[in-house]
Amino acid sequence: MSDDLDRRVREGLGGLDLPPAPSSLHDAMDRLGAEPPGRPHPRWRGALRAAPVLAVAVAMVAVLAWGSGLRLGVSPGATPSASAGGTPGQSSTTSSTPLPGLSTANPKPSGSIVPWLDQTAFTAPSPTPVVIPSGTPTCLPGDLTASAGWQGGGGQMLGWLGATNVGKHPCILEGSPRLVELRSAKTILEPITYHGEPSDGSSDPSVIAGPVLLTPGGAAAAFLSWSNWCRATTPVVTSLTVTLPSGGAPIEAGPTSPGPGIGGAPRCDAPSAGSTFTAYAFTPVAPEAPPSAPQPASVALSVPSSATAGADLVYYVTLTNLGTQAAPLDPCPTYSENLVVGGRALKLPTVQFLLLNCAAIGPALASGASVTLEMHLPVPANVVPGPATLHWDMDPGGSLDTSAASPQASITIVGPPPSSHSVTPSPKVLLAFKGSGIKSSEPFTASGDSVTLAYTYDCSGAGSSGRFDATLFDRNGVAITIFGGSARSGGDIAPEYISNTAPPYHVEVSTDCAWAISVTGTP
Amino acid sequence: MRASALVLTREMGENDLTGPRTDAEARILASARAGVDRRYRLAGLLLGNAADAEDATQEAMIRAWRSAASLRDPSRVDAWLDGVLVNVCRDRMRRRKLVRFIVLVDGATGPARDQFQAVIDRDEVARAMRGLDADLRIVVVLHYWGGVTLEGVADRLGWPLGTVKSRLHRALREMRAALDGAAAEDAR
Numbered sequence: 002m003s004d005d006l007d008r009r010v011r012e013g014l015g016g017l018d019l020p021p022a023p024s025s026l027h028d029a030m031d032r033l034g035a036e037p038p039g040r041p042h043p044r045w046r047g048a049l050r051a052a053p054v055l056a057v058a059v060a061m062v063a064v065l066a067w068g069s070g071l072r073l074g075v076s077p078g079a080t081p082s083a084s085a086g087g088t089p090g091q092s093s094t095t096s097s098t099p100l101p102g103l104s105t106a107n108p109k110p111s112g113s114i115v116p117w118l119d120q121t122a123f124t125a126p127s128p129t130p131v132v133i134p135s136g137t138p139t140c141l142p143g144d145l146t147a148s149a150g151w152q153g154g155g156g157q158m159l160g161w162l163g164a165t166n167v168g169k170h171p172c173i174l175e176g177s178p179r180l181v182e183l184r185s186a187k188t189i190l191e192p193i194t195y196h197g198e199p200s201d202g203s204s205d206p207s208v209i210a211g212p213v214l215l216t217p218g219g220a221a222a223a224f225l226s227w228s229n230w231c232r233a234t235t236p237v238v239t240s241l242t243v244t245l246p247s248g249g250a251p252i253e254a255g256p257t258s259p260g261p262g263i264g265g266a267p268r269c270d271a272p273s274a275g276s277t278f279t280a281y282a283f284t285p286v287a288p289e290a291p292p293s294a295p296q297p298a299s300v301a302l303s304v305p306s307s308a309t310a311g312a313d314l315v316y317y318v319t320l321t322n323l324g325t326q327a328a329p330l331d332p333c334p335t336y337s338e339n340l341v342v343g344g345r346a347l348k349l350p351t352v353q354f355l356l357l358n359c360a361a362i363g364p365a366l367a368s369g370a371s372v373t374l375e376m377h378l379p380v381p382a383n384v385v386p387g388p389a390t391l392h393w394d395m396d397p398g399g400s401l402d403t404s405a406a407s408p409q410a411s412i413t414i415v416g417p418p419p420s421s422h423s424v425t426p427s428p429k430v431l432l433a434f435k436g437s438g439i440k441s442s443e444p445f446t447a448s449g450d451s452v453t454l455a456y457t458y459d460c461s462g463a464g465s466s467g468r469f470d471a472t473l474f475d476r477n478g479v480a481i482t483i484f485g486g487s488a489r490s491g492g493d494i495a496p497e498y499i500s501n502t503a504p505p506y507h508v509e510v511s512t513d514c515a516w517a518i519s520v521t522g523t524p
Numbered sequence: 525m526r527a528s529a530l531v532l533t534r535e536m537g538e539n540d541l542t543g544p545r546t547d548a549e550a551r552i553l554a555s556a557r558a559g560v561d562r563r564y565r566l567a568g569l570l571l572g573n574a575a576d577a578e579d580a581t582q583e584a585m586i587r588a589w590r591s592a593a594s595l596r597d598p599s600r601v602d603a604w605l606d607g608v609l610v611n612v613c614r615d616r617m618r619r620r621k622l623v624r625f626i627v628l629v630d631g632a633t634g635p636a637r638d639q640f641q642a643v644i645d646r647d648e649v650a651r652a653m654r655g656l657d658a659d660l661r662i663v664v665v666l667h668y669w670g671g672v673t674l675e676g677v678a679d680r681l682g683w684p685l686g687t688v689k690s691r692l693h694r695a696l697r698e699m700r701a702a703l704d705g706a707a708a709e710d711a712r
Contacts, residue, residue, distance in 0.1 A: 006700055013649025014669040020574065020639040022564035022581065029582045030557045033589055235638065268575050439615075468611055468682075470587070511615045 110303050110317050115374045117315075118358035133173060133214045140164075140172035140215060142250045149241045150257035151225060151264035158227040158267045162243065162254055164283065166215035174221050174283040175212035176246030183227075183278070185236035185262070193227075193276045201284040210282035220286040227278045231269035237262040243280070295402035296324025296368070302393055303373075304410045311382030311417040314340070316410075318393060320401060321371040328366045333359035334399025338378055342389040342414060366401065381450035383496065386416045428453065428521045434508060435517035444476075444505035445520065452499055452522035456484060457492035460514035469512040473520075476503040485512070549592045551601040556585045559602065563609050568640040569665045570613040572654060577640060580616055584609040606670075607680040610662055617658035652702035653695075660695035663688055 146167050151160025162178055180195040201210040201224065213221045239262040241254045256263045267276075301319040308314035318336075322328050333356050362372050378391070391410045395403040431452065434442045458469035470485040484493065499506070499522075508518055560581065567584075568577035588595075588608045595604055644650040653664055666672045666680065674692065678685045 006696055006703075009703075010649055010653075010664065010696070010699065011668045013647055014569070014653070014665070015671075017569070017643050017647055017650060017669070019565040019568060019643055021561045023574070023578060026564055026578050026581055027557075027560055030560045030585060033553055033556055033585055470615075 110319065110373050112373060114317065115358050115361045115372055117375045117377045118356055118361075119377070133212060134171075137214065138170070138172050139247045140166065140174050140245060141247075142245060142252050144168040144170075144172050144215075145245070145252060147243070147252050147254035148257040149225065149254040149263050151227065158225075158264055160225050160264060161222045161257070162225055162241065162280065163220055163222045163257060163286065164215075164252075165220045166217055169217055171214060171216045171219075173212045174215055174246065176210075177280045177282045178223050178243040178245060180278050180280060181242040181244060181251045183238050184240045184242070186239055188236070190230075190232075190236060190238070190266075193278050196277055196279045198279055198281045201282045210284060213283050213285045221283040222286050223283045224281040225279070228267050228276070229270050229274055230266040230276045231272045231274075232276075235266050238264055238266070246283070294324075294326070295400055296322050296326055296328040296366075297405075298322050298324070298328070298366075298395070298401040298403050300393065300395075300403050300408040302391065302408050302410045304391055304412055307413040307415050308340075308378075308380050308389075309415055309417055310380050310384045310386060312380060314378040314380050314391070314412070316376050316378070316391065317373055318376055319371055319373045320366065320395075320403075322366045322368055322401065325368055327368055328400040330357070330359040330362055330365055330400065333357055334401055335396045337392075337394055337396055338376065339392045340378065340380065340384075340389050340412075340414075341392065342384055342387065380414065381498070382417060383449075383451055384414050385496075386414050388412075389414050429524055430519055430521050431524060432506075432508065432518065432520040434510075434519070435515075436510075437515040438510075438513060440510050442508040442510075442518075444507045446504040446524060447499060447506060447520070447522045448504075449523040450498060451496045452520050453494065454484065454497045454518070454520055455492070455494040456516065456518045457490070458486065458512065458514045458516040459490040460512070461489055462515065469510075469514045469516055471508055471510040471512070471516070471518060473497060473506060473508050475499075475506055490514075546592070548595045548598040548601070549589075551598045552588055552592055552595065552605065555601045555605055556588065559605065560585075563605070566606070566665065566670060567609060567613050569644075569650075569653075569669055570610070570658075570661060571616060571640075572644060573638045573640050575638075576616060580612050581609060584612040587612065603676065603680050606666075606672075607682070610666070610681060614658050614662060617661070648703060648706060649699070652699040652706070655702055656695050656698055660691050660698065663691045664695045664699070667692060 144166055145164045147162060147164045149160065149162045151158040164174065164178075166172060176199065177197040179197060180193070183190040183193060199209040201208075215221055239256070241263055242251045243254065244251050254263070299321045301321075302316060303319070304316040305314070328334075336355050336357060338355065358374060362374075366372060376393070389412050391412050393408050395401050431447050432442055432445045434440075454473065456469075456471065460469065468485070469491070473484070484495075486493075506520075508520070510516060510518070563584070564577050564581045567580045568574060571577050571580060585605070585608075588605050591608075595601060597604075644654055653661060656664065662681070663677055666677045667674060672680065674688050675685060677683070678688045681688075683691075
């Protein structure tokens, strides 16, 4: 009988017609190598944890990646359509230095140098506000056509409602659209609780979005999120009906892209809670930029042989446009830099997008032209002295394509000179957390560039060979680091760099083992 | 809007410290990409639905990439990645105690119905398996669906062979009871 059951189970499970992995998972695997091994890509974990703002970003990725009508392309140097990186078939020549013959004390190249700009794309001032002529009327339902689309993100459905002015006159949209109904074919999906947000859903929820001027042919879009659908059926939404912020007759939005419908339904996370649909305020959609192929470019780094912990590393980057066309600098392309010390990057990749000083360079970098830019990289005071590597590269999606190689240069970190006046605050224990099994710590705060994370684990009582996994998260659910091991027992102590992360922090532990974790640093 | 637009570009874009640097890292990337369909199906069988399967597979491969240095024998990368995935699934199963299977009303099978749920619902053996505790289900899925020997299961999970055998025995006993119960129900 046992053999019968054995065969039955083998044949039963072996014969299951299971689906292949979705394309999104294949894409994720293709991106897997895009983080340095040994360090997590914080955004991936963040996205998995469905932190609201990150979920917005993920949704924007998904929707924009459709390549359909909606394109929200106001990002400097990073239009969504070009975000996939280098253009196939284009070569990029990149040289890595330190350049030979440069003085250690003064790596400054000769000639004109563009001063450093201490600005990221996040802190850059907004584009010049659009002036709305007085007397411009509010958009009426008859002025607009609408379409919508969404995709799954962290269990929610996230997407956009787009509205295009098909009238002959400019009009204004201000506020969020109001949901009237969702339909799957002829079936109205209910109950769904509608919630309107006055912000545009991009970052700061306390900022109320302003009016959007829609010129004839112009477009605006409102971010949508739908969560917690716990009905027995999992529908495909085929139409979405809304009213405009100013009211009026309902407008029906069809699918943005060809296919069976607007999108699916969200995951059931809380069966006892209702389903919630949130619409954010309309925000302008940038007009389609004329196609501009990224120009291949070379990069030469000129760096000193050493940098002092606690001081700025000043170095120089020479960019040369190797393409046949001028590379426009509006929008201004962004770059990323990193110091890798002992295998650990000092900066999280989430906080890059540093802006070139485009205003000082000019509107474009002509074909064959070079420009040398001064760069400043603050070296944290508590970096362990020793060898390090400086990495520098243009971010993908800009008008200069340096994707063929990652320029880097070796450098030695030296300790700060002793000072009788400086008083370094003594580190304190910010978290002392011990126990066994799955637990989540209380939140704790930390300041400065880094904390010291120490842990031990003992799986000898776990019954099987243990596995200890723990993650340090910031306020937004971004995983700063994932740590642990799979030995019978073990531990480690290492600095974790928390620059540009958001306190408070907490640690989540997932294991059968006994463990103890401490975080020390500056409160 | 600009900040998010940039975040999304970075999210999908390339880091400036990319790519494999060692043989182990290259093998991890190659195996993760080549085996994505099989591991997604493995996760789906363990977790019971597509959304969790996708999340778990992605999380596992990220964890593996992070832990690339701990892959001591690159020739065993496939088994190693399977072990990481199964452990991620095991954590998820334990957190929720039971795999959440949504029972669909007769005739209400919408076009977006979860594919794993649909397949499992249709097969009596799979239905019997879904009632097993996490560790029992892992042994059954790896051994019978994955074709992994019991020694291989022990190796992947770091469990003693005797533990694997006893869990398989318990799993089959429980599945037999479930199948017999279902047959008796049908006979009524």
